[in-house]
Amino acid sequence: MRLILLAAMMCGVAAGAHAADLSDLPILRGAVTDGMTTSQVNWQGFYVGGQGGYGSSDENFSGSNANMLAALLDHNVIQQMDVANWNLGLGKQSSRSSAYGGFAGYNWQWTDVVIGLEASYLHGSFGGMSQASKELVSGTALTDGFFHDVAVNSSAAIAISDMATLRARAAYAWGCFLPYAFAGVALGNADISRTVVVHDAVSNTINGPFTPLGTLTATQVQHNHLVYGYSGGLGVDVNLIGGLFMRAEWEYVRFTSAVDTSINTVRAGLGYKF
Missing domain, CATH: 1.20.5 (Single alpha-helices involved in coiled-coils or other helix-helix interfaces)
Structure with a gap:
């Protein structure tokens, strides 16, 4: 400041x-x-810079394992208990991380109006995990003639280490200030893991004793998985001397992958326009 x-x-x-x-x-x-004109700075041309910042990531794990659970129990008698639609409590999680990276772009200037294209990159540690379990005994005997005691353990995690955005910028030059707004597409490098474990036990009566019948497990792990989404934000560039300028920026990114993830970051940077 x-x-x-x-x-x-x-x-x-x-x-x-x-x-x-x-x-x-x-x-x-x-x-x-x-x-x-109010502008006395020539913003037109190529520019590059470095940036650092701090941000929060918000993950919504609700329903992220539903398709895995449904596939695991396909044609299984306990699906009569609607296990695939159980609310396992995989809700929302938040975390925070510092990050650093760089940016590069090109500006076109018409008097005080500046339009540009820019690529921005950040390396950090955004993500989170959630796990939940639920156990239920069938109220009536299923079609196999047994009462079932079913327990489900579910977990999901995502870690985004790198993200890049390609955005279009619209700005207005005012003296040495260049306030701008931008929108674009976002790409990220993520590790995603999801696991579902189902334990089943049977009894001739609803009160038991229950005899373990078996365990079903489904796991999906994706390393260096490409996730994509969109971004938008606001910022201001301030010309210091010659082609040297400083930057303050806020960016919102949403990745619509197997785990719905939103990332908000605030950044400060230093750049040079050639």
Whole structure:
């Protein structure tokens, strides 16, 4: 924040001095100076930079293992207990992580309006895990003539180590400031694991004793799995000197994979426009 205030003061001093110098020239007095734009920085061209930040990831695990459980119990007698639709309590989880990376892009400028394309990259440790279990005894004998005591253990986890966004930017140049908004597509590198374990026991009566019948297990592990989604956010670039500029930004990313994940990050960066 101090750096942004200092940059604003420098811009104000420079702009005031520049305006004073121009006002001394008779040819630039009157209508000509009235037509000057608010922007005095050339933002057009290629630029690169580095960034660091901090963010939170929110995972919604609800229903993430439902298809695995349904496939595991396909044509199994205990599916008469509607086990695949049990609410196992795999809910929402949140975590936080620092991150670092870089960005590169190109700007086109028309007077004070700036349009650009940019690629942004972050490396961090975003994700979480959830696990739950439920046990139920059938209220009546199933079609096999037995009462069943069914216990289900379910777990899911996601870890996103790298994410990149390709976004279109729209900005308005005001002195040395370039506030902007952006939207685009997001790609991520994720490790995803999901496990379902079903224990089944049977009895001739609802009160037991129950005899273990067997255990069914389904596991799916995906390493370096490509996840995709969309992103959007707001930011501001501040010209410091020459082509050097600093940046403050907020970005929202949502990945619609097997585990619905949303990531919010705030970042600070330093870049150079060629």
